[in-house]
Amino acid sequence: GDSVTQMEGPVTLSEEAFLTINCTYTATGYPSLFWYVQYPGEGLQLLLKATKADDKGSNKGFEATYRKETTSFHLEKGSVQVSDSAVYFCALSARKLSFGAGTTVTVRA
């Protein structure tokens, strides 16, 4: 069935460091791919999405490119801030929304 695998955390970084969170997927057909973010004490929010191969989703300085050849959708940010501390979920949408396990990111000042 459809599934998402994302890198395990937790990830701890210093401010202005480069962040990468790996995400790979297994799906039949051509799913849409998403990154959701969950800030402490809140529900999930859509961070960015890509609906077809080679699309790049971007928001708040984060980017991810839909790579069909490697079945990947890695999340990157060039310079993180303390306010980026959150749990990040990769997800794919085929018949339903399937989430990865989440990666906890902590950014230190």
Next chain:
Amino acid sequence: NAGVTQTPKFRVLKTGQSMTLLCAQDMNHEYMYWYRQDPGMGLRLIHYSVGEGTTAKGEVPDGYNVSRLKKQNFLLGLESAAPSQTSVYFCASHGAAGWHEQYFGPGTRLTVT
């Protein structure tokens, strides 16, 4: 416009007790979902609804029941709570057109002792 709200925010139950979690959305969304979030397991779908008066099972429906009597509300019931149901529960919704982007509530933290 409050979006998706959930009540209560926290609850502690004893094994065997029952309770209902309420989800409400004011965006006129057709689709509503209940998920549970457990460490290291992401979000797992419990039940969902594609419209008023309809419900369907998700990945982990056992021990839960749901009802969607009004379009804006989606209730999740635990008839006889078990410690394995200790979790954080999230409700989400989306409209028919934007079905890829789900809007989430703030969550309910439930502990069953």
